[in-house]
Amino acid sequence: MKYHPDTLVPHKSAVMNTPANILAEDVCLPAAVIKKSALENNIRWMQQYADTRGVSLVPHGKTTMTPWIFQAQQQAGAWGIGVGSAWQASVAMASGIHRVLMVNQLVGKANMQLISRLKAHYHDVDFMCCIDSLTNARALSHFFTACGQTLDVLVELGVEGGRCGCRTPDEALALTQAVSEMPGLRLRGLELYEGVLHGDNPQPQVEALLQNAAALACQMAPQVDGEFILTGAGSVWYDVVCNVWTTAQKPPQCRIVIRPGCYITHDLGIYDEAQQQLMARDSVACDLGGDLTPALELIAIVQSVPEPGRAIVNFGKRDSAFDAGLPQPIAHYRDGQALALKSGEIASVGIMDQHCMLTLAADSDVQVGDILVFGTSHPCLTFDKWQTLHLVDDDYNVIEELVTMF
Amino acid sequence: MKYHPDTLVPHKSAVMNTPANILAEDVCLPAAVIKKSALENNIRWMQQYADTRGVSLVPHGKTTMTPWIFQAQQQAGAWGIGVGSAWQASVAMASGIHRVLMVNQLVGKANMQLISRLKAHYHDVDFMCCIDSLTNARALSHFFTACGQTLDVLVELGVEGGRCGCRTPDEALALTQAVSEMPGLRLRGLELYEGVLHGDNPQPQVEALLQNAAALACQMAPQVDGEFILTGAGSVWYDVVCNVWTTAQKPPQCRIVIRPGCYITHDLGIYDEAQQQLMARDSVACDLGGDLTPALELIAIVQSVPEPGRAIVNFGKRDSAFDAGLPQPIAHYRDGQALALKSGEIASVGIMDQHCMLTLAADSDVQVGDILVFGTSHPCLTFDKWQTLHLVDDDYNVIEELVTMF
Numbered sequence: 001m002k003y004h005p006d007t008l009v010p011h012k013s014a015v016m017n018t019p020a021n022i023l024a025e026d027v028c029l030p031a032a033v034i035k036k037s038a039l040e041n042n043i044r045w046m047q048q049y050a051d052t053r054g055v056s057l058v059p060h061g062k063t064t065m066t067p068w069i070f071q072a073q074q075q076a077g078a079w080g081i082g083v084g085s086a087w088q089a090s091v092a093m094a095s096g097i098h099r100v101l102m103v104n105q106l107v108g109k110a111n112m113q114l115i116s117r118l119k120a121h122y123h124d125v126d127f128m129c130c131i132d133s134l135t136n137a138r139a140l141s142h143f144f145t146a147c148g149q150t151l152d153v154l155v156e157l158g159v160e161g162g163r164c165g166c167r168t169p170d171e172a173l174a175l176t177q178a179v180s181e182m183p184g185l186r187l188r189g190l191e192l193y194e195g196v197l198h199g200d201n202p203q204p205q206v207e208a209l210l211q212n213a214a215a216l217a218c219q220m221a222p223q224v225d226g227e228f229i230l231t232g233a234g235s236v237w238y239d240v241v242c243n244v245w246t247t248a249q250k251p252p253q254c255r256i257v258i259r260p261g262c263y264i265t266h267d268l269g270i271y272d273e274a275q276q277q278l279m280a281r282d283s284v285a286c287d288l289g290g291d292l293t294p295a296l297e298l299i300a301i302v303q304s305v306p307e308p309g310r311a312i313v314n315f316g317k318r319d320s321a322f323d324a325g326l327p328q329p330i331a332h333y334r335d336g337q338a339l340a341l342k343s344g345e346i347a348s349v350g351i352m353d354q355h356c357m358l359t360l361a362a363d364s365d366v367q368v369g370d371i372l373v374f375g376t377s378h379p380c381l382t383f384d385k386w387q388t389l390h391l392v393d394d395d396y397n398v399i400e401e402l403v404t405m406f
Numbered sequence: 407m408k409y410h411p412d413t414l415v416p417h418k419s420a421v422m423n424t425p426a427n428i429l430a431e432d433v434c435l436p437a438a439v440i441k442k443s444a445l446e447n448n449i450r451w452m453q454q455y456a457d458t459r460g461v462s463l464v465p466h467g468k469t470t471m472t473p474w475i476f477q478a479q480q481q482a483g484a485w486g487i488g489v490g491s492a493w494q495a496s497v498a499m500a501s502g503i504h505r506v507l508m509v510n511q512l513v514g515k516a517n518m519q520l521i522s523r524l525k526a527h528y529h530d531v532d533f534m535c536c537i538d539s540l541t542n543a544r545a546l547s548h549f550f551t552a553c554g555q556t557l558d559v560l561v562e563l564g565v566e567g568g569r570c571g572c573r574t575p576d577e578a579l580a581l582t583q584a585v586s587e588m589p590g591l592r593l594r595g596l597e598l599y600e601g602v603l604h605g606d607n608p609q610p611q612v613e614a615l616l617q618n619a620a621a622l623a624c625q626m627a628p629q630v631d632g633e634f635i636l637t638g639a640g641s642v643w644y645d646v647v648c649n650v651w652t653t654a655q656k657p658p659q660c661r662i663v664i665r666p667g668c669y670i671t672h673d674l675g676i677y678d679e680a681q682q683q684l685m686a687r688d689s690v691a692c693d694l695g696g697d698l699t700p701a702l703e704l705i706a707i708v709q710s711v712p713e714p715g716r717a718i719v720n721f722g723k724r725d726s727a728f729d730a731g732l733p734q735p736i737a738h739y740r741d742g743q744a745l746a747l748k749s750g751e752i753a754s755v756g757i758m759d760q761h762c763m764l765t766l767a768a769d770s771d772v773q774v775g776d777i778l779v780f781g782t783s784h785p786c787l788t789f790d791k792w793q794t795l796h797l798v799d800d801d802y803n804v805i806e807e808l809v810t811m812f
Contacts, residue, residue, distance in 0.1 A: 009493060009496045009520060011493075012491070012493040012494075012812065013493075014493065014516070014520070015516075016515075016516040016519045016520060017516070017519075024515075025514045025515035025516050026515070026516055027516050028492060028493055028514070028516040028517050028520055029513075029514045029516065029517065062724070062759060062760065084724075084759065084760035085418070085720070085760060086434060087415060087417075087418040087419075087420065087434055088418075090415045104709070104720070104760060104761075105709040105710060105720070105774075107435075107707045107708070107709045107720060107774065107775055108431045108434070108435045108707045108720075108775075109422075109430075109431035109432070110420070110421075110422040110423070110431050110432055110433050110434040110435065111434050111435065113422045113423075114415060114420070114422060114434055132710050132712060133710060133711065133712075133774050135773060135774040135775060136709070136710075136774050136775070139774075139775060158712055160713060161713075161716075162712075163710075163712075163718055163758065163761055163763065164709065164710035164712055164718050164761070165710070165712060166712070167712055167713050301513045301514045302513070303510070303511040303513045303542070303570065304511060304538050304539060304542075304569075304570035304571070305539065306538060306539075306564055306568075306569075306570055306571060306572070306573055307566060307567075307573050310567075312569055312570050314491070314510070314511070314513060314514075317729065317786075317787060318468070318490075318786075318787075318790055318812070322729070323723065323728070323729075352569065353468060353490065353786055353787075354468065354490035354491060354510060355510075355569055355570070357569065367541060368511075368513065368539050368541040368542050368545075369513055369514075369541060369542070369545060380723075380724075380759055381723060381724075381759070384724055384791065385790065385812070387812070406418065406724070406791070406793070
């Protein structure tokens with residue numbers, strides 16, 4: 001390998017001039033930017049929500065995998081960071097996070113070795129992962145016993161036809177009993193992810209699952225020393241999780257933990273819709289004042305206007321999520337100046353690896369070299385396209401380069 | 407930023423033991439692996455195909471963005487490497503590639519600055535990019551003239567309703583004429599991408615486009631000093647491009663350049679289907695002997711078998727392309743030993759960020775902790791999920807870690 005990383009550019013949206021302004025094209029475009037004011041608003045808003053509800057916030061870190069953001073979330077009061085894999089746990093710990101919830105099963109020898117080494121190296125970090133089978137529990141107990149370590153675990157409760165998790169309270173109780181007799185494991189509580197429930201109106205099913213979980217927690221509680229952790233909630237149902245669990249009968253020392261992830265940058269797609277529904281049904285969220293606001297944008301350049309009504313912009317599947325709607329234009333600039341952009345005047349209609357195809361209204365004035373700003377849907381899969389995102393102020397001055405770890 | 411990259415793991419599929427074998431779980435799974443024998447076969451096969459046809463091969467590097475692979479392709483005889491952006495061009499040049507075709511428009515001040523710096527730094531590299539508008543041509547000429555440099559360009563020919571490119575030969579000729587008078591630009595030839603043509607049987611349209619391009623090239627030729635570059639062909643129609651262009655009337659000194667990308671790892675999805683169709687219609691490919699073979703696999707672990715007929719495996723949208731069919735199981739291992747896997751016995755039916763959902767046949771024996779090997783569809787979007795892929799031998803011993811640059 002003769003590649004020299006000390007060469008001219010460190011990553012694909014490199015800063016070419018400093019100080020750098022995105023609209024002045026000081027950065028190689030396309031670029032992903034995070035608006036600092038919106039990011040800070042979202043961190044503050046969700047922490048206030050959790051505080052008001054009397055629950056703990058463990059933001060799901062897999063959304064951003066950005067150490068700078070993990071640290072900002074912890075500094076604002078997050079009780080820990082959620083992750084989806086052993087590698088993600090290593091990134092969280094190396095970022096200085098004190099408590100890491102791996103809301104997933106730990107499988108495979110190398111992944112277990114990694115967690116063992118992390119526990120030895122970061123001995124002050126409170127780490128736990130999820131189990132849903134005797135097979136996995138035995139393998140983990142065997143491995144960590146041989147390492148002279150104890151692994152903290154949460155039993156996962158699932159739903160028929162869903163993802164992981166014990167399908168019935170009886171299964172979960174049997175697993176609880178078995179774990180209590182395994183030398184390498186320490187039971188800490190119960191985990192679920194209600195976001196696997198879909199359909200026209202999943203709320204009653206979500207509420208039933210949460211009620212079952214609270215009742216199950218009471219039955220499991222004798223096998224847990226000290227505080228019982230009861231955790232659920234992605235970015236769609238966190239109000240319902242709080243409603244049900246704060247009022248349900250629970251173990252005496254019970255910490256409710258919510259784990260939204262996508263709130264951190266919010267979006268202009270599926271999570272915007274979910275949050276609007278939440279604000280409509282949840283008086284606590286309304287009374288807080290303010291709301292989540294989109295923080296993540298894609299900035300790209302028009303590279304071709306090859307025929308009337310059509311333009312091509314220089315981002316593609318390599319730069320953006322496209323699984324929950326295409327990024328759509330929200331602002332239009334030429335030579336650094338904003339142009340008027342009517343709703344629907346420019347629309348993304350197709351995407352390839354390095355290109356996005358736009359339709360233009362008949363009276364639209366779009367030229368090669370113009371900058372378009374795009375709002376996104378589903379932040380997770382946009383973050384993982386970038387080794388670096390640019391933190392910007394409201395005038396698109398680059399404040400800091402945020403390094404991701406995917 | 408307190409993140410310490412010198413910590414325990416350098417990337418998400420880190421090697422935990424050396425020597426490392428994937429099936430022995432010495433590597434954090436999931437992992438993306440490339441079979442060396444298949445990769446070498448594909449590099450050799452496509453180079454032989456181009457040599458036999460008497461055309462030049464410029465593999466599209468955006469597929470892999472892997473310097474080690476760029477170098478292997480160049481060593482095997484590739485005339486250059488294709489890229490889709492200025493950043494990708496910088497990676498190719500830093501990898502020691504002597505000729506870089508940016509088969510895309512160069513727009514934006516920072517991207518132009520980057521190319522200018524690259525041209526100054528790698529002064530022996532032959533670089534060219536595409537133009538399809540006077541606006542872009544004027545901006546480029548102005549910029550590179552101010553830098554005291556000349557930018558080599560190819561005029562792009564497109565199709566109505568397609569992506570970039572002049573829509574008619576007359577437009578392309580007008581642009582050719584204008585470019586010949588611009589001090590900062592040097593015209594090198596004509597580029598197109600026939601892969602934007604879709605439909606039930608696009609072959610006649612593809613052939614018509616190629617014929618038009620050859621005729622256009624003859625008209626453009628007086629404005630090109632020396633060799634005329636005529637380039638097209640992704641991984642689907644490269645035989646048709648060779649058929650039409652090797653027999654058409656062309657400029658006297660004409661180099662035909664084909665640019666397939668996905669052939670490098672091939673797949674078990676859309677490109678397998680395309681290659682089967684090509685082998686059925688193209689006697690040159692058949693007579694070569696051998697064929698492309700899938701080189702890219704995902705290796706993952708079963709983390710949950712929560713109910714009859716259902717298993718969850720630990721890769722997801724964060725690890726794999728999912729835009730052209732889900733990765734499907736092709737092999738099953740337990741404790742390092744292969745188990746029989748009947749066709750359709752295990753099937754991927756859903757994917758989330760960190761999980762893939764499988765259905766199991768009634769008599770299927772799948773257990774938590776088993777390893778499943780998955781074939782993929784559309785390699786580009788799997789490569790860009792990994793900072794490192796593992797080059798393995800046929801027994802899944804890790805030979806080398808291949809670093810990607812996305």
